[in-house]
Amino acid sequence: MTYTEEQLEKDLAIYKESLTPSHADEQRVIMSITGKKEQMTKGRSIAGKFWFLAPIVGMALLLIVLTSQKATKAPSALAQETDEIVIALINDELGEQSITDESDADLDIIMSDDEQLASFTSVYDANEY
Amino acid sequence: MGIPKETFEELYKNCFTPVYRYAYARLGHREAAEDIAQIVFSKAWETRDRYEDRGKPPLAYLFTIARNSIIDRLRRKEPLVMSDIEISSLKIQDDTNDPARMSQQAESSRFIQAALADLPEDQREAVLLRYIADLPYSEIADILDKNEEAVRKTVSRALQLLRDKHKP
Numbered sequence: 001m002t003y004t005e006e007q008l009e010k011d012l013a014i015y016k017e018s019l020t021p022s023h024a025d026e027q028r029v030i031m032s033i034t035g036k037k038e039q040m041t042k043g044r045s046i047a048g049k050f051w052f053l054a055p056i057v058g059m060a061l062l063l064i065v066l067t068s069q070k071a072t073k074a075p076s077a078l079a080q081e082t083d084e085i086v087i088a089l090i091n092d093e094l095g096e097q098s099i100t101d102e103s104d105a106d107l108d109i110i111m112s113d114d115e116q117l118a119s120f121t122s123v124y125d126a127n128e129y
Numbered sequence: 130m131g132i133p134k135e136t137f138e139e140l141y142k143n144c145f146t147p148v149y150r151y152a153y154a155r156l157g158h159r160e161a162a163e164d165i166a167q168i169v170f171s172k173a174w175e176t177r178d179r180y181e182d183r184g185k186p187p188l189a190y191l192f193t194i195a196r197n198s199i200i201d202r203l204r205r206k207e208p209l210v211m212s213d214i215e216i217s218s219l220k221i222q223d224d225t226n227d228p229a230r231m232s233q234q235a236e237s238s239r240f241i242q243a244a245l246a247d248l249p250e251d252q253r254e255a256v257l258l259r260y261i262a263d264l265p266y267s268e269i270a271d272i273l274d275k276n277e278e279a280v281r282k283t284v285s286r287a288l289q290l291l292r293d294k295h296k297p
Contacts, residue, residue: 003295008288012260014234015241019150019261021166025159026145029166033174 137177140187141170147262148195154245154261155199155254168198189271192262196254196272244294252287259284 148169153162172194245253251273258269266284270277 003292005288005292008292008295009260011237011241012256015154015238016150016261016263018234018238019153019162021146021149021153021162025149025163029145029149029163029170032167033171 136187137174140173140191144188144191145170147264148191151192151257151262152195152199154257156202161202165195165198165202169194172198186268186271188264189268192258192264192268192272240295241291244291247294248287248290252283252290255280255283256287256291 145166149162149166152165153159156162156165169191173191245256248256255269255273258264258272259266264272266277266280270280273280275283
């Protein structure tokens with residue numbers, strides 16, 4: 001049995017019908033188009049009504065930005081200063097300690113040298129006499 | 130001057146289904162067809178005042194937008210191939226509600242879907258515009274920027290290929 005052009009056209013018609021949108025499909029598209037338009041119109045009307053507020057809003061935003069910059073800068077500078085003082089204090093403390101330790105150590109050595117010298121001298125003196 | 134609002138509404142009523150079917154057949158997905166239909170009518174509405182500059186009749190103008198939107202979508206994304214689920218969910222309308230007849234029609238739809246997918250691009254497009262969108266040859270020629278005779282020949286060659294693919 002040959003597949004006639006008539007049969008093919010009939011099958012194409014069946015296929016076409018199978019692609020028909022449902023009422024819900026059509027409604028969704030209409031809603032998305034009209035919804036988009038409403039949104040655009042709403043946006044424009046709001047902007048149109050309150051256009052005179054634009055400079056005030058701009059100034060307020062500028063003030064907010066400037067204030068927030070200041071607020072963030074001041075504590076950081078203070079913190080830096082505090083850190084520097086703390087570091088200086090720690091260094092001083094450590095410095096003194098190290099000096100003390102060093103002098104003590106030197107003293108120990110000196111004392112032990114003296115002792116050695118004294119003992120050597122006493123031995124030498126004993127031999128001399 | 131552009132398209133008057135009343136003409137646009139008339140166009141929407143008459144063209145929504147053909148545009149949707151054409152997009153559905155080309156992209157193979159119901160949601161994608163909805164997206165294309167939405168783009169077509171939104172663009173047509175937004176540019177209705179300037180539409181005469183395009184030098185095409187309204188129907189050809191809508192299908193040109195549809196065609197370009199589909200090409201754009203296919204370029205951006207992987208070509209959408211109709212899945213088995215999508216094929217089985219194709220709506221088969223039959224007033225008799227005869228299961229055997231509905232099954233036969235579903236089989237025919239599956240064959241056409243698969244055979245169309247194998248056609249060369251220009252032939253597939255011409256057949257879809259002629260038999261799925263139901264456009265006259267003169268409008269198809271406008272959309273494809275070809276002369277009417279060339280479109281007729283392309284469709285004729287495509288139909289022959291479709292018939293050759295059918296195995297009883």
